[in-house]
Amino acid sequence: MKKTLITLCTVALLATACKKETETGNSLHLTGTVDGLKQGKLYLKKIVDTSFVTIDSFTIKGNSNFESTLKIDHPEMYYLFLDRGTSKSLDNRLMFFAEPGNMTITTTLKEFYAKTKVTGSKNNELYEDYKKIKSRYTDEENQALSMMLFAEKMRDAKMLDSLKDRNEKLIIRRYLSAVNFAVNNAKYDVAPYIALTDIYDANIKYLDTIQKSLTPEVSHSYYGKLLQEFIAKRKQQEVSAPAK
Template sequence: MKKLFAICLLFLIFACSKEKKQGNMIVQGQIKGLKKGTLYLQKLKDTLVVSVDSISLLGKDEFLLSDNVDSPEMYYLTFDGNTSEKRIIFFGEQGTITINDDVKRFGLNTKIEGSKNQKVYEDYQKMTSKFQGKQLDLFEANFLAQKEKDVKKSDSLRKLSEDYLKRRYLYSINFALNHPDDEASAYIALTDLADANVKYLDTINKSLSERVKASLYGKKLAKFIDKIKNQEDQP
């Protein structure tokens, strides 16, 4: 009996000491200043954000996390509180992705390397952020015009804001059409163009490569388009 217990104990120690198997995506890097806490690698599953890996940092701010990725998709990097207020959002895909940041400005000045779709999405965001900034300026100006009861100026600013919104939609559509081999295009269509005319979504979908169509977001886009068309066909 004692011998059996000793064997079981050795087996348990071996199992606990054995390194966990890494997935086909490695997420590594450094969060400067994060000397103590738990870092979580998360993604959206159905409608819930779930943790797929985590690491406790004790005295060091470097980390290594992993997951198995079938096709590129959005991941989140959070720590401790596990809230949406402080998180790094990035495109995860097979291979090694390096993320460097600072705990004091976590998620605000992140440097991400090793993900092709992340680079494509960052290029897209650089331009759309300019549209968003301009629309905010116009919104504030319109608010002041309304406060001053300047109807003519308010109408002019409203029309200008609508024009910028249209230009942003056109930019998003053209960007997706010009990147048919990147899963980021399907993601952009699903998120930033979800309320666009279905004919534009259909055009984007048809332009995607077969590989992207077979990806997570490619399948979701096709399903989303079919849902809209079915709703439009109903009396």
């Protein structure tokens, strides 16, 4: 199913790399600061045809600030990369939900991802709320998996079966939580984005529930159209799949 999602993300709806413009109503004015970064380079990227494409870059020399104005026709997930040179640190990327208007990103060189604060995007604000909810279920699932490994090591079949059942219920709760969050925020583009990235393999009825709850504006937006196409593809595959 992951391959299906990747394939769908290559449809013509995917935008080409943005150029700097200042059109009223569909431009993003992005400013930011990486505290502690005195010299280096930042890259602003998005995913096009399943690959990261650079849409702007910033050379930092003494001043930790950066600024860009980009044409952006719809809310979309963007990524800010920090070139750490020869450092082996993996803390070099942060993602944020970009949308037209004025946005600000502040973070630090020492904790590039953990200290990120993004303002000016309602979709990003909602996505951060969603991630907090999701993390609670993820922590419980990781704990259950750890205990399952212990049960396997101890060859405790009864305990293992109980933990497997617990883990399956946790996954279902996480999926239902995602559906509920998307439905409750159906007037924002974050709703179809969550459906496409986090619960794309859920029962098709849940994806239908999200899609039908979207406002007309979001339904015809970038991620809204991708969700419609993805659901149609899933239904076609399920109809043509051989009976078990």
